Amino acid sequence: MGNVSVDLIAAAERVIDANGLAGATLELIAKEAGVNRVTLYRKGLNAESLTIAAISNAIDEYAAVLLPAMSHVGTGRARLEMLLRALCEVAEQHLGLLASLYDLPTALFHLPTGDDTARMLTRLDFTDPIARVLEDGIRDGSLRSDDTQASAELVFNAVGWTYIHMRRTHGSNAIKICDELTALFLNGLST
8 A cells, every 4th residue: 555544445435435436536635635736746646556556455354354253273164254354354344435436447357367268267266265165164074175275265155245235235234244254154164
Protein backbone atom coordinates (compact mmCIF):
# COMPACT_ATOMS: atom_id res chain seq x y z
CA MET A 1 0.00 0.00 0.00
CA GLY A 2 3.08 2.19 0.22
CA ASN A 3 2.16 5.82 0.68
CA VAL A 4 -1.59 5.24 0.92
CA SER A 5 -3.06 5.83 4.37
CA VAL A 6 -5.72 3.69 5.99
CA ASP A 7 -8.09 6.67 5.79
CA LEU A 8 -7.59 6.98 2.02
CA ILE A 9 -8.15 3.26 1.55
CA ALA A 10 -11.36 3.44 3.58
CA ALA A 11 -12.51 6.47 1.58
CA ALA A 12 -11.78 4.65 -1.70
CA GLU A 13 -13.79 1.63 -0.51
CA ARG A 14 -16.76 3.83 0.45
CA VAL A 15 -16.69 5.55 -2.95
CA ILE A 16 -16.45 2.20 -4.77
CA ASP A 17 -19.32 0.88 -2.67
CA ALA A 18 -21.51 3.87 -3.55
CA ASN A 19 -20.49 4.34 -7.20
CA GLY A 20 -18.94 1.10 -8.45
CA LEU A 21 -15.43 0.82 -9.81
CA ALA A 22 -16.15 2.89 -12.91
CA GLY A 23 -17.58 5.72 -10.81
CA ALA A 24 -14.72 5.84 -8.32
CA THR A 25 -13.00 9.04 -9.43
CA LEU A 26 -10.09 10.77 -7.75
CA GLU A 27 -12.36 13.75 -7.10
CA LEU A 28 -14.93 11.63 -5.25
CA ILE A 29 -12.29 9.76 -3.26
CA ALA A 30 -10.59 13.04 -2.27
CA LYS A 31 -13.91 14.55 -1.22
CA GLU A 32 -14.78 11.42 0.81
CA ALA A 33 -11.37 11.53 2.49
CA GLY A 34 -11.67 15.24 3.20
CA VAL A 35 -8.59 16.19 1.19
CA ASN A 36 -7.92 18.11 -1.98
CA ARG A 37 -7.69 16.15 -5.23
CA VAL A 38 -4.51 18.06 -6.15
CA THR A 39 -2.88 16.90 -2.91
CA LEU A 40 -3.50 13.27 -3.89
CA TYR A 41 -2.34 13.91 -7.43
CA ARG A 42 0.91 15.47 -6.16
CA LYS A 43 1.51 12.34 -4.09
CA GLY A 44 1.30 10.34 -7.30
CA LEU A 45 -2.10 8.90 -6.44
CA ASN A 46 -5.01 8.44 -8.81
CA ALA A 47 -8.27 6.53 -8.70
CA GLU A 48 -6.62 3.39 -10.06
CA SER A 49 -3.79 3.38 -7.51
CA LEU A 50 -6.27 3.95 -4.68
CA THR A 51 -8.48 1.14 -5.97
CA ILE A 52 -5.46 -1.17 -6.15
CA ALA A 53 -4.51 -0.17 -2.59
CA ALA A 54 -8.05 -1.01 -1.40
CA ILE A 55 -7.93 -4.39 -3.15
CA SER A 56 -4.47 -5.14 -1.74
CA ASN A 57 -5.71 -4.22 1.73
CA ALA A 58 -8.67 -6.62 1.42
CA ILE A 59 -6.36 -9.43 0.25
CA ASP A 60 -3.99 -8.76 3.17
CA GLU A 61 -6.89 -8.86 5.61
CA TYR A 62 -8.08 -12.16 4.09
CA ALA A 63 -4.64 -13.67 4.73
CA ALA A 64 -4.60 -12.27 8.27
CA VAL A 65 -8.02 -13.63 9.27
CA LEU A 66 -7.02 -17.11 8.10
CA LEU A 67 -4.01 -17.32 10.43
CA PRO A 68 -5.93 -18.44 13.54
CA ALA A 69 -7.55 -21.30 11.60
CA MET A 70 -4.21 -22.28 10.11
CA SER A 71 -2.40 -22.36 13.46
CA HIS A 72 -5.22 -23.72 15.67
CA VAL A 73 -4.51 -27.10 17.25
CA GLY A 74 -8.06 -28.46 16.92
CA THR A 75 -9.45 -30.92 14.41
CA GLY A 76 -9.58 -30.15 10.72
CA ARG A 77 -13.36 -29.76 11.07
CA ALA A 78 -13.00 -27.17 13.86
CA ARG A 79 -10.36 -25.32 11.86
CA LEU A 80 -12.52 -25.42 8.73
CA GLU A 81 -15.36 -23.84 10.70
CA MET A 82 -13.01 -21.07 11.87
CA LEU A 83 -11.84 -20.57 8.30
CA LEU A 84 -15.37 -20.39 6.87
CA ARG A 85 -16.38 -17.83 9.47
CA ALA A 86 -13.20 -15.83 8.75
CA LEU A 87 -14.07 -15.85 5.04
CA CYS A 88 -17.50 -14.42 5.85
CA GLU A 89 -15.93 -11.87 8.20
CA VAL A 90 -13.54 -10.46 5.61
CA ALA A 91 -16.29 -10.47 2.97
CA GLU A 92 -18.46 -8.44 5.36
CA GLN A 93 -15.67 -5.94 6.00
CA HIS A 94 -15.19 -5.33 2.26
CA LEU A 95 -18.67 -6.06 0.93
CA GLY A 96 -19.00 -3.13 -1.48
CA LEU A 97 -15.48 -3.46 -2.83
CA LEU A 98 -15.76 -7.21 -3.38
CA ALA A 99 -19.17 -6.91 -5.01
CA SER A 100 -17.66 -4.35 -7.40
CA LEU A 101 -14.82 -6.73 -8.25
CA TYR A 102 -17.07 -9.56 -9.37
CA ASP A 103 -17.11 -8.53 -13.03
CA LEU A 104 -13.46 -7.51 -13.26
CA PRO A 105 -11.14 -9.38 -15.59
CA THR A 106 -10.32 -12.70 -14.01
CA ALA A 107 -6.63 -12.09 -13.29
CA LEU A 108 -7.35 -10.71 -9.82
CA PHE A 109 -8.77 -13.97 -8.49
CA HIS A 110 -7.74 -16.53 -11.10
CA LEU A 111 -4.84 -18.18 -12.85
CA PRO A 112 -5.04 -19.75 -16.30
CA THR A 113 -4.75 -23.53 -16.25
CA GLY A 114 -2.26 -23.58 -19.09
CA ASP A 115 -4.35 -25.79 -21.32
CA ASP A 116 -6.36 -24.74 -24.37
CA THR A 117 -9.66 -24.42 -22.49
CA ALA A 118 -11.07 -21.26 -21.00
CA ARG A 119 -11.00 -22.85 -17.53
CA MET A 120 -9.37 -20.80 -14.82
CA LEU A 121 -8.25 -21.83 -11.35
CA THR A 122 -8.76 -19.64 -8.33
CA ARG A 123 -5.40 -18.25 -7.25
CA LEU A 124 -3.69 -20.69 -4.92
CA ASP A 125 -2.95 -18.04 -2.32
CA PHE A 126 -6.72 -17.91 -1.77
CA THR A 127 -7.37 -21.66 -1.83
CA ASP A 128 -4.20 -23.29 -0.44
CA PRO A 129 -5.02 -22.49 3.21
CA ILE A 130 -8.41 -24.14 2.77
CA ALA A 131 -6.85 -27.18 1.06
CA ARG A 132 -4.33 -27.56 3.90
CA VAL A 133 -7.09 -27.51 6.53
CA LEU A 134 -9.03 -30.10 4.49
CA GLU A 135 -5.93 -32.31 4.26
CA ASP A 136 -5.41 -32.05 8.02
CA GLY A 137 -9.07 -32.95 8.57
CA ILE A 138 -8.74 -36.01 6.32
CA ARG A 139 -5.69 -37.10 8.33
CA ASP A 140 -7.47 -36.70 11.68
CA GLY A 141 -10.68 -38.28 10.35
CA SER A 142 -12.95 -35.24 10.83
CA LEU A 143 -13.27 -34.26 7.13
CA ARG A 144 -13.53 -35.92 3.75
CA SER A 145 -12.71 -34.87 0.21
CA ASP A 146 -11.71 -36.77 -2.90
CA ASP A 147 -9.80 -33.75 -4.23
CA THR A 148 -8.79 -31.19 -1.61
CA GLN A 149 -7.73 -28.54 -4.13
CA ALA A 150 -11.05 -28.78 -6.00
CA SER A 151 -12.97 -28.72 -2.72
CA ALA A 152 -10.95 -25.71 -1.53
CA GLU A 153 -11.72 -23.86 -4.76
CA LEU A 154 -15.41 -24.64 -4.36
CA VAL A 155 -15.44 -23.56 -0.71
CA PHE A 156 -13.65 -20.26 -1.42
CA ASN A 157 -15.92 -19.32 -4.31
CA ALA A 158 -19.23 -20.71 -3.07
CA VAL A 159 -18.94 -19.32 0.44
CA GLY A 160 -17.34 -16.00 -0.51
CA TRP A 161 -19.47 -15.06 -3.50
CA THR A 162 -22.69 -16.49 -2.06
CA TYR A 163 -22.15 -14.52 1.14
CA ILE A 164 -21.54 -11.31 -0.84
CA HIS A 165 -24.57 -11.91 -3.07
CA MET A 166 -26.92 -12.74 -0.19
CA ARG A 167 -25.81 -9.70 1.82
CA ARG A 168 -25.80 -7.18 -1.05
CA THR A 169 -28.69 -8.36 -3.18
CA HIS A 170 -31.01 -10.03 -0.68
CA GLY A 171 -30.11 -8.05 2.44
CA SER A 172 -29.65 -11.26 4.41
CA ASN A 173 -28.58 -11.01 8.03
CA ALA A 174 -24.77 -11.30 8.25
CA ILE A 175 -24.73 -13.72 11.18
CA LYS A 176 -27.51 -15.90 9.81
CA ILE A 177 -26.05 -16.26 6.31
CA CYS A 178 -22.59 -16.98 7.73
CA ASP A 179 -24.06 -19.64 10.06
CA GLU A 180 -26.01 -21.24 7.20
CA LEU A 181 -23.09 -21.31 4.77
CA THR A 182 -20.76 -22.65 7.46
CA ALA A 183 -23.20 -25.42 8.40
CA LEU A 184 -23.79 -26.32 4.76
CA PHE A 185 -20.10 -26.81 4.01
CA LEU A 186 -19.22 -28.38 7.36
CA ASN A 187 -21.99 -30.95 6.93
CA GLY A 188 -20.99 -31.62 3.33
CA LEU A 189 -17.30 -32.12 4.12
CA SER A 190 -17.56 -33.84 7.51
CA THR A 191 -17.14 -37.58 7.92
